[in-house]
Amino acid sequence: MTTLALRRTPLRRLGDLARADVLAAVGLVVLVLIVLAALLAPWIAPYPDDGGAATHPAEALLPPGGDHWFGTDQVGRDVLSRVLFGARTSLFIAAAVLVVAAVAGVALGVVAGYAGGWARDVIMRITDVFLAFPALLLSLALAVVLQPSVTTVVVAIAVTWWPWYARLTASVAASVGRRGYIDAARCLGVPAPLIIVRHVLPNSLTPVLVQLSLDGGGVILTAAALSYLGLGAHEPTAEWGLMVEQGQTLFTTDWWVVTFPGLAILVTAFAFNVLGEGLRASLDPHRRPR
16 A cells, blocks of 8 residues: 555556646636736726726716726726726835845845854844844834835835845855855855856756745735825726725725726736646656655
8 A cells, every 4th residue: 555655656646747737727817817917907908098087977987888897987988998007006115115125135145154253143033133023014113204106015025025135035045155166166266246147047947937926916905005005006906905995985886996906906916826736746856756
């Protein structure tokens, strides 16, 4: 029985890997469609002007139908058009936060992991200070101090997100720094900055890429939460969290105003998570069958 189980283990691992690849492909396809919809919003939105400050009081709160597939909001703007333009804002926030957090965190993490000693101690202790606070709570505190805007959301979330990349990269870079080819490069007199850029950094990026795909959904949700609380995007900017906040009181009567932007947040976060889980399973050497 034990021998049969051991023989089937590689097959089970192969099946898990195939399912992970399928999930990653599904998440990637959904994300590509969402990104394309956001980029092409000015051309594919039924009512492009409704993505901004346009109002149509005579068409307020129309239910979903032929002229307005997702209905209209309190001032007569087409909800579908608002969702499409909101995708531009939400994806921009996610991309900006992940780029800023990853660049800062990876740079500090690589230095800490490769250099070790006092440099690692200083960087890791600063990282621990940021990690001691709940990320959402710290983001809320920063957003309250700053003036509500899209830029405020990016700064508030990025400041709380970079420590995760610093800690992750530091552990990987420390492992890479002990490998033989790194020792060989040192013996040949290669400068430390060149070793970091040419060898340590490229070999430390795989877990970072997986973490980026996993964090996309979290950033979308956090940005939506800040806008929902009035600390992020504000009128007339189309943003999913702000649209949910504006339509929450109408849920029992005019459900479409809040439902469709809420579904957009859900689907986007789900796509990021599925893609991240699939990439993690696909790139994890311990899950690959021999």
